[in-house]
Amino acid sequence: MLVSHGSRAAALVACGALLLAGAACGTGKSEEATTTPQVRLYGTDGNMTNAYAAELKERADLIDGMKGTTPLTPLPEAFKSRLRSVYPKLGDYLYSAEAYDAVVITALATQLAGSTKPAEIAKQIVGVTNNGQRCEKAVDCLKLARSGQDIEYRGVSLNRAGFTDAGEPATASYATLTFGDRKIDDGKTEFVGAGDESAASTKNPPRPYRQRGGKVPSAPLVLGGLLPHTGDLALAYPPLAAGAALGIKDVNAAGGVLGEPVVWLDGDDGTNPDVAKSTVAKHVRNGAHVIIGAGASGISRTVLPDVVAAGRVLFSPSNTDAGLTSVEDKGLYFRTAPPDSLQGRALADVILRDGPHKIVVVARKDSYGEGLQENVRAELERAGIGSDRVRLLTYEPPADAKAPPLDFTAGAREVKEYGADAVLVIGFAESAQVIRALADSGVQIQH
Template sequence: MKRSVFTALLGLLMSGCAGGGDTPEDTLRIGTIFSTTGPAASAGISSLEAATLAVEEINATGGVLGRPLELINRDDRNDPDRGRAAAQALVELQVPVIIGALTSEATLAASEVSRDAQVVLLSSSSTASVLTTAADNGYLFRTCPSDILQSRLVAQRAMAKSFRRVAVIHVPGAYGTGFASAFEADFTALGGTVTGLAEYVEGQTSYMDLLTEVYTGNPEAIVLAGYPVEASQIIRDYLSSFLVRGTFWFFTDALEDPEFITAVGASGFTFAHEGTGPAATNTAPYRAFQTAYRNKYGKESILPIDTTAYDAIYLAALALEAAGQPEGSSVREHLTAVSRDGTPYGPTEYRQAVEALRAGQDINFEGASGPVDLDANGDVVSPYHVWRISGGRLEILEPSVNP
């Protein structure tokens, strides 16, 4: 998607979601931290679209605690310091729940603020394993699976393809470093050798020197854990100077993004590769989400994090209903409970789920992304799918794989 389209869409979304104007006293605010500018803008805008859709659906059925929801987004530009500032701005608006941030580094920074303010922070896309053990006092949750699962799956698939020497190129920060370390441990345990862990510098116009260094270890395959802008430059440099090496590439979930395809070029993905990402479930809630998203935005939702952002809004709304008040500490106590061990309800059954809660019954929210069963660490466990890029489009090779 081109920058001009980003700008136009951003203006449309933020006119209804940004806050800062007059807000009716009976409106219940929920905060989001999605990058709508910067290197992760395409994913952030897509997540904001999905969250906005969920809010509109909930409001159409009566809102939360008898009040309409208002979504207030703060753009962190995929930057941890901005993520911390965004969380502080939302806390000052007295929101009981914040959905976000988009990336793990920004989420960790934001969690320092939300923890101290006793506000729930529910990320729909931050997968770094360090979030599981973060010092968050129980206020940090996520609707996407941890990279502990993804690293294990990639290691298993590399071994199954008879690769014994694999290098990792990764983005700096919690996401890239955490994934690289976990993959090294998993692949080594299976009998493989990691020939190098190469951290790239963001914002470079060439990664030829990095690739030259990586190839000194003679890897049979390379795992690339990063974001579309720099990852696409790495692949373009590979195509221009290293294609003769015939390397197999593994891509992680953050590269399951049309921006990655566009930046490399649709005709560029003729080399051997595959990617992994949270599996899209072909369930009634998923199909209903796709229909509603298409009707609202005139396009298909193609990013897995769209469904997890959508589900995060519904989980937060149901936890608020269960709490009976818009207090972060009360929401924290009910968020896990509404996600599991009760009567199943999907997004289209939101009003019935609310009635069940008010009748003192246990509910189990089943989302568009699948079961969203939060564990004691605030994590979910879900299968992955395996994808590749063919003819300029994402193609699912295996729809559901459990590490």
């Protein structure tokens, strides 16, 4: 049972009255409850969504008050409405703008390359976002590209600066989200910028192709989806799918690419290496030039060698593992999501605002979880939080949907014995079991 400040004050007044009357006040379990620290919960882009509450079912109230960060630009209502027009049941918008921009940037790069050869498309992707004629709508950008004009695309998520030489955003916008009444309380959402505009690439891409007639022989451009229909990250699928679908719709409404409508081949990454590898192989056989995905950073790491060996481009809207910045990719990997080196700073700031004394960072054991965990630890240390005040825990996520649910009982016991008053949970849908275990172990979660 949680003890509020108000109820505790009332209890002290009542106890004082009893003492004046010569009676004794109890010092058993009630005293223990007042000295046990209450724990504030924090989350990240993998679980700060409305769909996450559904993972806790009848215990969704456990996350009321949970705060966290996610890469998110303030989205215009008109854009949200257009997303819902292609995906009517959309409840979250996480990475929808990044998915939209990944599709549009790919289309523009292909038009400027004058070819659907993946290597030629890759050479244009960074340049599409830097040092050209500024444009924001697919129809206007495609018109400029067809005339052979260098362009500087500024879309929904990519609106401050372009890509770095590594093919990722130089800057990012993060939202601080808060759960209330079993869903994200939009009234408490705050936005903060991160990154450095001067990090954007200044290299010139190859000379743009000028289309003088109808369709080009290598058309149409074929995009293969590698998004999490299923698996631990399936809660992020609807906004990713909606963003990609809207991007395809806008590009084709604007006349397509190289005189032909863009073709979309759907595909599941399963948040599972085996499923993702099978999907990539299928896309390669079916002639996909660019693969949009994967959803999770660890899955992209797994399939990237296959994609590179096949000479295709991998373009993710949602990978945030900072290690992917320097991954060996032969210039064929790109992302519209910012690296976690930026999110780590935003998360540390959110946690430190509440003045915690002991912090536990729980992460799923993969490149995303452990990478972001280390970024947060480093930022906390930079802010003066000593190693004696931070504890790092990891867990093995279930291999697939048929595996037993995550058992975090031992970890929850360790959190309680440590006396943490702040717990950051870095994970996907499976991380709901971490919160269940904390509550079941007697950790007092502050709402």
